[in-house]
Amino acid sequence: MTDSATHAVDKLIRMANQIAVAFAAQPRDEAITGVADHIKAFWTPKMRRDIGAHLAEGGQRLEPLAKAALERLQ
Amino acid sequence: MALIKEIDTGTPIRLADRIVTLVIDGERVSVPAGTSVMAAAMTMGTKIPKLCATDSLEAFGSCRLCLVEIEGRRGTPASCTTPAEDGMIVHTQNERLAKLRRGVMELYISDHPLDCLTCPANGDCELQDMAGAVGLRDVRYGYKGANHLDAGKDESNPYFTFDESKCIVCSRCVRACEETQGTFALTIQGRGFNSKVSPGGLDFLSSECVSCGACVQACPTATLSEKTIIEHGQPDHSVVTTCAYCGVGCSFKAEMQGERVVNMEPYKAGGANEGHSCVKGRFAWGYATAKDRITKPMIRAKITDPWREVSWDEAFAYAASEFKRIQSTHGREGVGAITSSRCTNEEVFVIQKLVRMGFGNNNVDTCARVCHSPTGYGLSKTFGTSAGTQDFKSVEESDVILVIGANPTDAHPVFASRMKKRLRQGARLIVVDPRKIDLVKSAHVRADYHLPLMPGTNVAIVNALSHVIVTEGLAKEDYIRERCDWDDFQVWARFIAEEKHSPEAVEQFTGVPAADVRAAARLYATGGKAAIYYGLGVTEHSQGSTTVMAMANLAMVTGNIGQRGMGVNPLRGQNNVQGACDMGSFPHEFSGYRHVSDDSTRDTFESLWGVALDKTPGMRIPNMLDEAQFGSFKGLYVQGEDIAQSDPDTHHVTAGLAAMECVIVQDLFLNETAKYAHVFFPGASFLEKDGTFTNAERRINRVRKVMTPMAGLADWEATLGFARALGVDMHYAHPSEIMDEIAALTPTFRNVSYKKLDEMGSVQWPCNDAAPEGTPIMHVDRFVRGKGKFMLTEFTPTDERTGPRFPLLLTTGRILSQYNVGAQTRRTSNSVWHEEDVLEIHPFDAESRGIRDGDLVALASRAGEVSLKARISERMQPGVVYTTFHHPNSGANVVTTDNSDWATNCPEYKVTAVQARRTNHWSDWQEQDRETAISMRRIAHEAADAAE
Known part of the structure; x- marks a missing residue:
């Protein structure tokens, strides 16, 4: 992955983790749905593809909630 | 067109359930209880002479000109301070009253300059009118007694003068400052003959006066006069329009001489302001004809080239060819647009339509991204x-x-x-x-x-x-x-x-x-x-x-x-933030806040526009900038927004802009963003076009054209020209037709039309069959979503943390006299109140750093560094510093970070960890900015002249 691609994915990971934290107070399943719906509603297809690539590589830097939501969106 | 003269009932008409009926000059009249006799008379068209009364203020009863006789009562009470009562029989004119009134006027005129023919208020002077109304033909006392005719003028305020020699001490200005504005800057100083209006013993500029203009408006003589009226004379016609500054959306009468504005007078029937104003809307409109307005379209191949002035058609053709090239090279998603909260609803609507219909994507965002996008998310x-x-x-x-x-x-x-x-x-x-x-x-x-x-x-x-x-x-x-x-x-x-x-x-x-x-x-x-x-x-x-x-x-x-x-x-920041959001400027939703993935909504747009539309969200502004640097977003059309100054983390913004292949800026001026642009569409000010703005209370107000666009086209017309060059079929003869389309496509605007706005003055959405006259209060019987939803709102500290390197927290904001990036107000005399952005710092923080008031201070964050002068202020709490972002070279956003709201990516302008220290030089960024301010704005005039 190039530096620029890494930078872009870093930002997406940060965004996804922020969203996950915002929904963390909800019961887990509702929270996963909330995060997934939010990303679906506001992210471009390319953003979802880019973070999907990170997820495919293990998604290690994703919060568990963010990871679960992104897995649901795949 | 005529000069609009609003009715002045002298005192306010009260709102009351109980109605009283009285007889005035033989005619029965009914008014709400609490209404004065003066106002009751005015409701039937009877103008009782008055000087100290005006209906924006409570009755005062000092001038003694409005005396009347009331049967069964002794003496001659002042009609302004006497409430109308059931059964009252009032006489407003007879010999006795006429004699009393002439006597009062004689006293006033005996101490007033008799220079009516050369007076700036000639033709708009209530004292002159009252002299005529009472039939004043002589002043028995002469003019040689003690008087105030040699009293000096206070011309310190950039917008109005105070000529004490013309003052009748009616206190209207003092009361306007108290009752209307609430600043209490004016007072009556001295007693008896020595009484005079005073801004606290100082001149107006040094006083607490906020230059709202309420005193000038209330003055019945030429004592307080607008300098533009003094310079140019009285207007010949007026047009009601809407202010282009903040989200309050004040209605004004643009008072004109031909196509020249000579005064902006707040309009009493304006629903948002009801006749009041502030220093920006009332006086700071000179930017609209500033000498550095760009009035010719321009293009250049590289941002290091000088600009070349071209025809509109050449600019449209060049811009279109570049956008087509970018899309063919980088894909359909390679271009997008940013709509402006300063432009009209109609102009915003056509840009988002151009993006969705013409660009074939949803890459449209708006400057609300950086201000109130969380409002949209949270309240929805x-x-x-x-x-x-x-x-x-x-x-x-x-x-x-x-x-x-x-x-x-x-x-x-x-x-x-x-x-x-x-x-x-x-x-x-x-x-x-x-x-x-x-x-x-x-x-x-x-x-x-x-x-x-x-x-x-x-x-x-x-x-x-x-x-x-x-x-x-x-x-x-x-x-x-x-x-x-x-x-x-x-x-x-x-x-x-x-x-x-x-x-x-x-x-x-x-x-x-x-x-x-x-x-x-x-x-x-x-x-x-x-x-x-x-x-x-x-x-x-x-x-x-x-x-x-x-x-x-x-x-x-x-x-x-x-x-x-x-x-x-x-409280919305800009004049049309609400409207820009309503009009479908966000990349995930159509007008009326309906998601692009909603099939039935998309169907209505596709049916009317005749094209298939993308059902996936487009890019937000930060995504566009990221994709410019790291991906394939290479073309941006920016309408009336200066992201290089207003958006956070300037280095990130300018790097993104510099990475694009075609940036189109549509603006009045060559702003900071235009330094990175390849095409410039000269914009039209709010005075040069028709349209609507929607204010913070969802009030749709008309904007009316009072002069010809300096560049020849209103902004919506320029967008249509660009669309035509792209081969996109968009035709409207007038903005009213755009509003008709908005109404057809947007349920909350279904009954909005220019006809309705002309009839009602303004209307608050939702305005549809369920609420044909609009909706001042929302969620009356039920929430729009049905049941109100409580949301779990866990507190999470920001990632931006103070520490040994950056121990202070910076927060930013704006001040009264300047407005956002200052593009408008910096080009007016408002700069007399705020020549530069300063860093407000608490005395404790200043002392521990050896910073004195006025010192140049280096302000550094993890994102960048700038230098500002310090202002020591106890308004701050220890540990917190504050600055504004009105002047580009101050570079407040060089310091702010790219942290943003989790839901909307609205930037976290209000929390930046910083350090402040004394310095003796400007920052590297500021030095470089000073250089590029010139080098990146060059215009090749000679080449253009030769071409012509």
């Missing part, structure tokens, strides 16, 4: 729609006002005057703000509670207020059961009752004493009708959307939504 989740809930006027019925993260006296001054009036009547006030803003303590206003929280802790404070309400049994259960989702409420109530949300638990990081939070919560819950007003101090945080939802929770749990005097109200 909780209430079901993305807008404030009550009209400005209904603050008159509020008992408790909670101001959080807003500074209305600076940023929304006309609404602040309404609010202060209500506070002087006894409404209680809670201010939540890191700084001691003026509302905390100013003339006749003092907050009951000021909660001076540390920046970044809004959610914790609002949660703590709700915690107190829930745990102390102050929740309005009946309201919640009827109006809100009960199950959600129960979950939320358990959440908010947790000890971690208590005022005592959060005090350690909010810095606000728990006792004050508890007391403020009790006042909000039990003090009567409570209204929340908030600004960018709420939204521009990493948890901006969460705070909006927390405030909605607070309002719902206390039943403070759905009636006059209560609500949750964003």
Whole structure:
């Protein structure tokens, strides 16, 4: 992955983790749905593809909630 | 077109259930109880002579010109101070009254310059009118006695003069400053013959005067006169239009001589301002004809090239060819646009239409991204729609006002005057703000509670207020059961009752004493009708959307939504932020806040526009900038926004812009963003086009053209020209046709038309078959989403942390005399009040750094560094510094970071960890900016001349 691609994915990971934290107070399943719906509603297809690539590589830097939501969106 | 002269009833017409009927000069007239005899007479067209009375002010009874006879009463009472009563028989004219009035006028005129023919108020002078009305033919006292004719002029204010020799000491100006504006800058100094109007013993410029113009408007003579009227003379016609500054959306009469504006007079029938104004709308309109307006389209291949002036057609063709090339090279998603909150609804609508229909993607965003996008998200989740809930006027019925993260006296001054009036009547006030803003303590206003929280802790404070309400049994259960989702409420109530949300638990990081939070919560819950007003101090945080939802929770749990005097109200920053959002400027939704993935909504647009539309969200502004640098976004059309100055982390913004292959800027001036542009479409000011603005209370106001566009085209026409060059079929003969299309496609605008706006003056959406006359108060019987939804609003500290390197927190904002990036106000005399941005710092922080008032200070953050002069101020709390972003070379946004709201990516302007230290030089960025300010704005005039 190039530096620029890494930078872009870093930002997406940060965004996804922020969203996950915002929904963390909800019961887990509702929270996963909330995060997934939010990303679906506001992210471009390319953003979802880019973070999907990170997820495919293990998604290690994703919060568990963010990871679960992104897995649901795949 | 004629000069609009509004009716002045002398004293206000009261609102009352009880009607009284009296007889005036033999005619029966009925008025609401409490209305004066003078106003009652005026309702039947009888003008009782007057000088000290005007209907924007309470009766004063000093001039003794409005005397009348009332049968059964002794003497000749003043009609302005005498309430109309049932059965009263009033005579306004007879020999006795005429003699008395002539006597009064003789006294006035005996001490007044007789220079009517050369007086600036000639033709618009109430003293002159009254001399005529009472038949004054002689002054028995002569003119040689003691007088004030040699009294000097105060010309210190850039916009108006005070000529004391013409003053009749009627106190209208003093009362306007008190009652209308609420500043109390003027007084009557001295007694008897020595009485004179004085701005506190100083000149106007040095005084506390805020130059709102209320005194000038109230003055019945030429004592207080606009300098433009003095220079040019009286207007020959006027046109009602809407101010292009803040989100209050004041109505003005543009008073004209031909196509030249000579005065902007606030319009009494304007629903948002009811005849009041501020220094920006009233006086700071000279930018519209500033000498550095760009009036010819320009293009250049590279941003290092000089600009080349071209015809509109060449500019359209070049821009279109570049956008087509970019899309063929980088794909359909390679281009996008940013709409402007300063432009009209119609202009915004055609740009988002161009993007969706012409570019074939949803890459459209708007400057609301960086201000009130969290409002859209938060209020839509909780209430079901993305807008404030009550009209400005209904603050008159509020008992408790909670101001959080807003500074209305600076940023929304006309609404602040309404609010202060209500506070002087006894409404209680809670201010939540890191700084001691003026509302905390100013003339006749003092907050009951000021909660001076540390920046970044809004959610914790609002949660703590709700915690107190829930745990102390102050929740309005009946309201919640009827109006809100009960199950959600129960979950939320358990959440908010947790000890971690208590005022005592959060005090350690909010810095606000728990006792004050508890007391403020009790006042909000039990003090009567409570209204929340908030600004960018709420939204521009990493948890901006969460705070909006927390405030909605607070309002719902206390039943403070759905009636006059209560609500949750964003104070919008720019004139048409609300409208730009309403018009479908966000990349995920069409006009009326409907998601692009909604098939039935998309079907209606596709049917009317005749093209298939993308059903996936497009890029937000930060995504566009990232993709420019790291991906394939290479073409941007920017309408009336200066992202290189206004958006955070300037290095990131300019790097993104510099990476693009074609940036089109449409603006009045070669702004900071234009330094990175390849095509310049010269913009049209609000005076040069027809359209509508929608203000913070959802009021759709007409903008009316009063002069020919200096560049030949209104902005919407330029967009259509660009669309045509791209081969996109968009035809409108007039903006009214664009509004007709908006109405056809947007349920909340279904009954809006120019005809309706002309008839009603303005209308607040939703305006449709269910609410044909509009909707001043929302969520009256039910929330738009059905049941109000309580949201769990966990407090999460921002990633931006102070530490040894950056121990202070910087927060930013704006001030009264300047406006946002300053493109407009910096080109007016308003700069006399704010020549440069400064860093406000608490005396403790200054002393520990050896910083003195006026020192140049290096302000550094993790993102960058700039130098500013220091202003030591106890408005700040220790540990917090503040600056504005009105001047480009100050570079406030060089320092701010790319942290943003989790839901909307609204930047976290309000929390930046910084260090301040004395310095003796400007920062590298500032030095470079000074150089590029010239080198990147060169225009090759010679080449253009040769071409012609």
